[in-house]
Amino acid sequence: MSHLDLDAVLAVSNQHAYPVYPAAIPDAWQEIAAEKGYDIVGRVRDRYHLVLRHEDCGAEMISRVFVLRTSEPACPTCLDTRRRALCAAAGVSYLGRGDHSNYFRILLPCGHETSRQQELLERVRQGKTAIRCETCHAERLAAEARARGWELIGPDPQGDQSYRLYRHGCGHVQRVAVGNMMTGRFACGCCSDGWTTAESNIYAMRFVLKNGRDVIKAGYSRDPQSRLRHQLITDPDQYARLIRTVAIPSGHLAIRLEKELHATLRRERPDAVLHRSEFAGEVRVVSEIYCASIEPEIMRLLDGIEMRVKALVRH
Ligand SMILES: [Zn+2]
Ligand SMILES: [Zn+2]
Ligand SMILES: [Zn+2]
Known part of the structure; x- marks a missing residue:
């Protein structure tokens, strides 16, 4: 040795x-x-x-x-005693020495384990700084995001500590400042600025897939025509046409109605739901695409949505 x-x-x-x-x-x-x-x-x-x-x-x-x-x-016993005392004074429990020199493994009051430098613990004892639990912090950020309809995916791909990567309910992924996620002062780059309160639409589009199959996509968008041209189709020559648009007073309501629409179709016409592998690479979507044979049913459901929304607006 x-x-x-x-x-x-x-x-x-x-x-x-x-x-x-x-x-x-x-x-x-x-x-x-x-x-x-x-x-x-x-x-x-x-x-x-x-x-x-x-x-x-x-x-x-x-x-x-x-x-x-x-x-x-x-004396290692005395060193150990001093480390324990330092940790106790800093409000944490000493678990042992960390992987790097001068690092201690510690148990935080919240019950999570982590490791910190001795110098940092000294400053915590002096009240100059505090230890933030990364696990609890991440859980808080995820909960805040969920409350706004976003999912926390991970750290900022550009490495900015004050940003994280999130996925919106619409499927769009973007980086958002943590502070903005807290206050809600940002907008989804896909559903567009002010989407939650701005007017939106439920739409139906007809596509022809490369395999010759006629399909219908239903969704919501502030600008269905632009969504069709710029976001959904991958080939400018692809046959794609907007066949129905129902104006909805707010983005929030549009999301809810669209979810209901898909749930109804999945429940009543599971046979008409296309498997993702059939349109992967041709149509950029996250929600369902249906066989065009059920177009009349989709139209009937959209009629129902239109009537409900008109009744809402009148009241
Ligand atoms: Zn000793
Ligand atoms: Zn914690
Ligand atoms: Zn969105």
Whole structure:
């Protein structure tokens, strides 16, 4: 063993795992040890190693003779006690040493484990800073996002600490400042500015897929014509036509009505729901596409939506 791990050595010395080295302890060594606050209680392993007892705490440790003669042996038990005390004063529990030097593994009051530098814990003890639990923080951010109809996906791809990557209910993924997600002062880049309160539409579009199949897509958009041209179709020559638009007073209501529409169609005409593999790469959508054979049913449902919305607006 070229260098000694103090914690490991403490453990073995307590169990006297090292073989005793049968030799006398020179008086001169005892004097040096006494000056430094230790008693030599034995010799172990080879002629270079001693068992020291720390006078302050009574704990034993293994030290090299060289270390005793040339420097202050550091009692691992006392170090450990100091680390625990520092952590307790900083409001956390000490679990052990971290993977990097000067890092401690700690248990936060919320119950999550993490590791922090000793220097940071010193500053926490002095009230100069606080420890933020990354796990709890991430859970809070995710809950805030959920409340606004977004899903927290992960860190900002551009590496800005104050941003995260989110997915909107419409399927659109974008980076949003954490502060803006909290206050709601931002808009989905797909559903467009002010989409929640601005007027929207439920639409139906007819496509012909490359395999020749006629299909209908229903959805909501502030501008169905532009959504069709710029977002949905992947090939400008693809046959795609807007066949119905129902004006909806708000984006919120449009999302709700669209969800209901898909739920109804999935329930009543599961046979007409296209498998994703059939249109992957041709139509960029996240919600259902239906066989055009059920166009009359889709139109009837859209009639129903139109009537409900008119009744809403009149009241
Ligand atoms: Zn000690
Ligand atoms: Zn936590
Ligand atoms: Zn959106």
